[in-house]
Amino acid sequence: MTASPTTSKNVKTVSGITVRLAGDSGDGMQLLGTQLTNTSALAGNDVATFPDFPAEIRAPRGTRAGVSGFQVQFASEEIFTPGDQLDALVVMNPAAMVTNLGDLRKGGILIANVDGFVEKEFKLAKLEANPLDASVIEETYRVFKVPMTKLTRTAVAEHGLSQKVGDRCKNFFAMGLVYWLFGRSLDTTLRFIEDKFGRKPEIAAANIAALRAGWAYGETTEAFGESFQVEAATLSPGTYRNMMGNQALAWGLITASELCGKDLFYGTYPITPASDILHELAKFKNFGVRTFQAEDEIAAMCATIGAAFGGTMAVTASSGPGIALKAEGMGLGMILELPMIVINVQRGGPSTGLPTKTEQSDLLQCMYGRNGESPLPILAPRSPGDCFDIAVEAWRLATECMCPVMILSDGYLANGSEPWRIPDIASLPKIDIKHPEGADGDEPFLPYARDEHLARPWAIPGTPELMHRVGGLEKQEGTGNVSYDPANHQHMTDTRAAKVNQIAQRIPDQDILGETSGDVLVVSWGGTYGACHTAVNKCRQAGHSVSHMHLRYIHPMPKNVGELLKAFKTVIVPELNMGQLRMLLRSTYLVDCIGVNKVQGKPFHISELVNAIESHVSVPSKSTGNSKSTGNSKPNGKANVQSRAS
Amino acid sequence: MNLPVLKAADFASDQDVRWCPGCGDYSILAQMKKVLPDLGVPREKIVFISGIGCSSRFPYYMNTYGMHSIHGRAPTFATGLKSTRPDLMVWVITGDGDALSIGGNHFIHALRRNIDVNIVLFNNRIYGLTKGQYSPTSTEGQVTKSTPMGSIDHPINPLSLALAAEATFVARSIDAHVKHLGNMLQRASEHKGTSLVEVYQNCNVFNDGAMAYAQERKQRAENVVELEHGKPLIFGEKSDKGVRLVGSRLEVVNLADVPVDDLLIHDEKEPNPAIQMMMARMRYPEMPEPIGVLRAVEGVATYNDQINDQVEQAKIKKGPGSLQELFTTGDTWEVA
Ligand code: SF4
Numbered sequence A: 001m002t003a004s005p006t007t008s009k010n011v012k013t014v015s016g017i018t019v020r021l022a023g024d025s026g027d028g029m030q031l032l033g034t035q036l037t038n039t040s041a042l043a044g045n046d047v048a049t050f051p052d053f054p055a056e057i058r059a060p061r062g063t064r065a066g067v068s069g070f071q072v073q074f075a076s077e078e079i080f081t082p083g084d085q086l087d088a089l090v091v092m093n094p095a096a097m098v099t100n101l102g103d104l105r106k107g108g109i110l111i112a113n114v115d116g117f118v119e120k121e122f123k124l125a126k127l128e129a130n131p132l133d134a135s136v137i138e139e140t141y142r143v144f145k146v147p148m149t150k151l152t153r154t155a156v157a158e159h160g161l162s163q164k165v166g167d168r169c170k171n172f173f174a175m176g177l178v179y180w181l182f183g184r185s186l187d188t189t190l191r192f193i194e195d196k197f198g199r200k201p202e203i204a205a206a207n208i209a210a211l212r213a214g215w216a217y218g219e220t221t222e223a224f225g226e227s228f229q230v231e232a233a234t235l236s237p238g239t240y241r242n243m244m245g246n247q248a249l250a251w252g253l254i255t256a257s258e259l260c261g262k263d264l265f266y267g268t269y270p271i272t273p274a275s276d277i278l279h280e281l282a283k284f285k286n287f288g289v290r291t292f293q294a295e296d297e298i299a300a301m302c303a304t305i306g307a308a309f310g311g312t313m314a315v316t317a318s319s320g321p322g323i324a325l326k327a328e329g330m331g332l333g334m335i336l337e338l339p340m341i342v343i344n345v346q347r348g349g350p351s352t353g354l355p356t357k358t359e360q361s362d363l364l365q366c367m368y369g370r371n372g373e374s375p376l377p378i379l380a381p382r383s384p385g386d387c388f389d390i391a392v393e394a395w396r397l398a399t400e401c402m403c404p405v406m407i408l409s410d411g412y413l414a415n416g417s418e419p420w421r422i423p424d425i426a427s428l429p430k431i432d433i434k435h436p437e438g439a440d441g442d443e444p445f446l447p448y449a450r451d452e453h454l455a456r457p458w459a460i461p462g463t464p465e466l467m468h469r470v471g472g473l474e475k476q477e478g479t480g481n482v483s484y485d486p487a488n489h490q491h492m493t494d495t496r497a498a499k500v501n502q503i504a505q506r507i508p509d510q511d512i513l514g515e516t517s518g519d520v521l522v523v524s525w526g527g528t529y530g531a532c533h534t535a536v537n538k539c540r541q542a543g544h545s546v547s548h549m550h551l552r553y554i555h556p557m558p559k560n561v562g563e564l565l566k567a568f569k570t571v572i573v574p575e576l577n578m579g580q581l582r583m584l585l586r587s588t589y590l591v592d593c594i595g596v597n598k599v600q601g602k603p604f605h606i607s608e609l610v611n612a613i614e615s616h617v618s619v620p621s622k623s624t625g626n627s628k629s630t631g632n633s634k635p636n637g638k639a640n641v642q643s644r645a646s
Numbered sequence B: 001m002n003l004p005v006l007k008a009a010d011f012a013s014d015q016d017v018r019w020c021p022g023c024g025d026y027s028i029l030a031q032m033k034k035v036l037p038d039l040g041v042p043r044e045k046i047v048f049i050s051g052i053g054c055s056s057r058f059p060y061y062m063n064t065y066g067m068h069s070i071h072g073r074a075p076t077f078a079t080g081l082k083s084t085r086p087d088l089m090v091w092v093i094t095g096d097g098d099a100l101s102i103g104g105n106h107f108i109h110a111l112r113r114n115i116d117v118n119i120v121l122f123n124n125r126i127y128g129l130t131k132g133q134y135s136p137t138s139t140e141g142q143v144t145k146s147t148p149m150g151s152i153d154h155p156i157n158p159l160s161l162a163l164a165a166e167a168t169f170v171a172r173s174i175d176a177h178v179k180h181l182g183n184m185l186q187r188a189s190e191h192k193g194t195s196l197v198e199v200y201q202n203c204n205v206f207n208d209g210a211m212a213y214a215q216e217r218k219q220r221a222e223n224v225v226e227l228e229h230g231k232p233l234i235f236g237e238k239s240d241k242g243v244r245l246v247g248s249r250l251e252v253v254n255l256a257d258v259p260v261d262d263l264l265i266h267d268e269k270e271p272n273p274a275i276q277m278m279m280a281r282m283r284y285p286e287m288p289e290p291i292g293v294l295r296a297v298e299g300v301a302t303y304n305d306q307i308n309d310q311v312e313q314a315k316i317k318k319g320p321g322s323l324q325e326l327f328t329t330g331d332t333w334e335v336a
Helices: A029-042 A094-103 A119-124 A135-140 A148-159 A163-167 A170-181 A187-197 A201-220 A245-260 A275-282 A297-309 A320-336 A363-368 A386-401 A411-415 A486-501 A526-541 A561-566 A580-589 A606-614 B025-039 B055-061 B074-084 B096-102 B104-113 B158-164 B178-190 B217-223 B274-280 B303-318 B323-328
Strands: A010-014 A016-024 A046-052 A067-075 A086-091 A104-113 A142-146 A226-230 A238-244 A264-268 A289-293 A313-318 A340-346 A404-410 A417-421 A469-471 A518-525 A546-551 A553-555 A568-575 A594-597 A640-642 B046-050 B065-068 B089-095 B118-123 B169-174 B195-200 B224-226 B241-246 B249-254 B289-296 B333-335
Touching: A016 A029, A016 A094, A016 A170, A016 A226, A029 A046, A029 A067, A029 A170, A029 A187, A029 A238, A046 A411, A067 A094, A086 A094, A086 A170, A094 A104, A094 A119, A104 A135, A104 A170, A148 A163, A148 A170, A148 A201, A163 A201, A170 A187, A170 A201, A170 A226, A187 A201, A238 A245, A238 B323, A245 A264, A245 A275, A245 A313, A245 A340, A245 A386, A245 A404, A245 A411, A245 B323, A264 A275, A264 A297, A264 B074, A275 A289, A289 B074, A289 B303, A297 A313, A297 A320, A297 A340, A297 B074, A297 B104, A313 A320, A320 A340, A320 A363, A320 A404, A340 A386, A340 A411, A363 A404, A363 A553, A363 A580, A386 A404, A404 A411, A404 A526, A411 A526, A469 B055, A518 A526, A518 A561, A518 A580, A518 A606, A526 A546, A526 A568, A526 A606, A546 A561, A561 A568, A561 A580, A568 A580, A568 A606, A594 A606, B025 B055, B025 B118, B025 B178, B046 B055, B046 B074, B055 B065, B055 B089, B074 B089, B074 B096, B074 B104, B074 B303, B089 B096, B096 B104, B096 B118, B096 B158, B104 B158, B118 B178, B158 B169, B158 B195, B158 B274, B158 B289, B169 B178, B178 B195, B178 B289, B217 B224, B241 B274, B249 B274, B274 B289
Parallel strands: A010 A226, A016 A086, A086 A104, A104 A142, A264 A289, A264 A313, A313 A340, A340 A404, A469 B065, A518 A546, A518 A568, A568 A594, B046 B065, B046 B089, B089 B118, B118 B195, B169 B195, B224 B289
Antiparallel strands: A016 A067, A046 A067, A046 A417, A238 A417, A238 B333, A594 A640, B169 B289, B241 B249
8 A cells, every 4th residue: 555646737725625425325325425534634634524315225226216316515514404505416327416416516526437327227217318408507517527446447447346336446446536626545445445455456456546547537628627725624632533523422331331341231222323323333242232133112122121120230222113012111211210222213203204304303302202191301402423421411310310311312413423522531421320239227128219319329239138129119208118099199290390300500601602692592302403503603693682502401491491591582483393392492491492304304404594584683684684484384495484373 | 159048928919919729829929938948048039920810910929039020921921031031040920822822932942942930730621710712722623712623723732842842841640639739840940941831720710620540549540640760651540651762652551461661761852852752642541640740851951051152152252351452443534
């Protein structure tokens, strides 16, 4: 392996680039995207990614349904989203072009593998003619038609692969060209190829040849006049690595288990988009991690409770449909008052819904989706890296309150990535857990006695003299015996709720971006943080009185939330659901809120949020004057603004 | 360590037992309390986990650790507990509705994983707690509150199901046959791997006498064959009948006509469950029903051993986990 080459052509420095790589599911676009991300992160850019793939493992080749895409933004300034509009789009076939072109900005770069633009492919994509031939394309975008398949064949010819195998190298050709265009080093990917294909040297050599050929094509072809470069971003000092949301959850769980000195039990059933947490944890058995792939979601939930009863750090995870199945078990976990974590990596619903697409529509399910009065604490990470902190915090709260704690992540966070500053391990606070060790003199043991947090003792089997029975029937306060006493049921219901509500007194006050009073407050939660934060910042730069409150503690909310909400003339709540947090805020704080709601399987565009905010500020914007909010859903792909009257 | 000598009464909790007077559950509870002191396991190391149903009140009456869980799910709690706390002795108490209807899936999977817990299935062929609907083991044509014209379901046979799941320990006993019952509980506790003991239990309120042919001492000899490893299958008031294998089926023979040497010799240790399955399928009134240990195959790896072995192996191979190493392995970069 020799060093990465450098260009001799003109280089233009820009502050950030948003690029999307799109092709057939089998074209290796996710791999290409991940490599570009890692390379950009190593170059010191801030990065944010958004993979978008079909639910079918082998969707019909060449069709629009089979298109797989990976979007990445890399920038020299701090960024919070993978970007709205694309600066560059790479397409491997006609279906990829027509399904993605709408997001490419005017004047943006379109690179097409023209070898994929043939009659047969037009039919598969349900097109009458070659979409590249439309005159509007050349007029609107900077189009580069590259015969990638042919050039790849030439490049790999000497390695003696069959044509079929050789053609698979074309994603590395595309990668090489993209790297040239954006001044990226080939080093990370060269290392990756050697690691991954080390056992098949001829394939490794062919992929390297294709990668270098792609780079050389950019460097030598007249068509490409200049390339771009993005300087390193000024992130706060430290050591960084690229981190995906599900990976961060897994690492956070492992870290929490180390911080409390307990082994981790992870009981789960495979489901998109949560399964990667299982895959990640299964690698780390040397940390004392026991993963249990159960026969179904219910078994996963209940095995988790069984492990918690035994004194282990116990966690389960799923997505909406699986959480529905776990509901009865979560209710039991709540009344047993045992600590555990239940993770919901949300996806588009209802029912099977849109498994690979993101949505935030399980909030009320997690708040209320159990029989009886069964409140649970709920936390929601705001970015891929934040999944780490939330996992640790969830276990801290669970053990402090002796209660299952829910984490609400989503598909966007799970598969998205960002640079993550590696924490100083020594500075992470330990999680102190005490198990009673035996009877207190002649006093009978009271499994449902309570401490200052209203938590009961976590007495575990194996401890002499503390034998006790727990169960789903209502308990007598103190003894934990079965009780049908009316006053006791009221008391226990109140106590379990108070225990959760008291968390609000111990967590930090809600912080806010901007002033603590004014015209508009944007309230968001979960994975929409980046889009909302960026949109609010844009509006503030335009001189509007707009602030942003992003909730990580969903239940209970920090104690100052009500007061903050009341300090603004208008409260706007953007959500990737039809108004679930809005309903909670209105009912809890009696504050009117305006929803900006969208369920299209896609994250918010910053621009649609800016428009929604601007329609509610008193000073008209200098930059745009065409934004309006309306009451009803529109079929045009824009977010639906729910007015006060709705 | 010198263990204090415990008596049956030491295993009684302070809770009043609330089954109907005359219920077969009392006998099973009594036998359990009698057997446990002999096992040499301290009370705090024993956990009873149940689902929902009359039988599932059982843990409340034992002075051990216990959990009265969710309908049908007891094996899953036991799996999570035993996987993480292999030092505990875990019992699952369940019924025919609990284990075979709502919890059928978990029952199968606990058995095939061979997790080292003991499942005691109280089979009364009825739903007692919900007041008398037919259960998955009710007989065809049985008239109950929910089947006024007779049940049209074909009943499930828990022993056949367990054998199909390759369970390593499968036994059956009878509430009224107390000595035998105690024996089976003892055998189940000694087996390494999942043990299933089906107990014919009389629900004297909603299905009284449904299994009288096996429960009543007088009828039992003619209708039940007590299995013993290495012994021929002989039954009858006068021990005058036997069971022999003819081709691929079992038949009842009169010992006056057939020599004992021709009878089927019971082999509980045979890994191939084919003949055990044929015996499980012997049903009253055509055949005597087998009680005793149908199958006890030792040496099969348990789930709890393996899940913990993998952790140990990983620690040996990779060294104990280090967060520092985890965080810094792979591509990282410095920002000054
Ligand atoms: S209903 Fe039947 S099984 Fe239930 S306690 Fe009464 S007699 Fe026993």
